[in-house]
Amino acid sequence: MEKKFSNEFYGEMDRIQRFYPNKLAMLLPALHAAQRDRGWISEETMQDVADFLAIPKTRVKEVVTFYHMFHTKPVGKFNLQFCNNIACWLRGSEELIHHAEKKCGIGMGETTKDGRFTISEVECLGSCGTAPVCQINDDYHENFDQKALDKVLEEFR
Numbered sequence: 001m002e003k004k005f006s007n008e009f010y011g012e013m014d015r016i017q018r019f020y021p022n023k024l025a026m027l028l029p030a031l032h033a034a035q036r037d038r039g040w041i042s043e044e045t046m047q048d049v050a051d052f053l054a055i056p057k058t059r060v061k062e063v064v065t066f067y068h069m070f071h072t073k074p075v076g077k078f079n080l081q082f083c084n085n086i087a088c089w090l091r092g093s094e095e096l097i098h099h100a101e102k103k104c105g106i107g108m109g110e111t112t113k114d115g116r117f118t119i120s121e122v123e124c125l126g127s128c129g130t131a132p133v134c135q136i137n138d139d140y141h142e143n144f145d146q147k148a149l150d151k152v153l154e155e156f157r
């Protein structure tokens with residue numbers, strides 16, 4: 001079979017497959033690995049994952065479109081995913097989001113022209129006790145405030 005993904009993808013799949021009873025059960029880790037490979041999950045990537053796991057593309061698509069951690073369109077190198085649910089909202093997430101939009105010069109769901117930052121809104125990140133929370137790529141930034149946000153934007157610029 002033609003290789004559609006990186007060696008890292010196939011290496012990871014080889015390493016983990018003994019932990020799963022069948023290929024369908026590997027769908028979530030395969031999607032994470034595919035997204036790391038390509039940055040986001042396009043229709044083509046869904047098909048490639050389906051082919052790799054020998055399952056219908058519809059099974060892949062229903063999972064990709066259910067979970068917000070899978071991106072169905074290109075995102076910036078740094079994806080600022082703001083939780084705006086009740087605990088975070090009560091602790092100022094709305095103002096933080098506006099601040100990020102102003103600093104980056106983009107609106108919600110948009111990516112800066114240089115492809116550096118995307119701002120998105122996500123459901124509760126399960127860390128309400130440290131609200132407000134922003135997930136940047138895979139890392140949580142808890143008790144986030146404007147000062148911390150400015151620092152992060154400066155660091156990643």
Ligand code: FES
Nearest residue numbers: 083088125127128
């Ligand atoms: S409401 Fe934001 S982490 Fe739960």
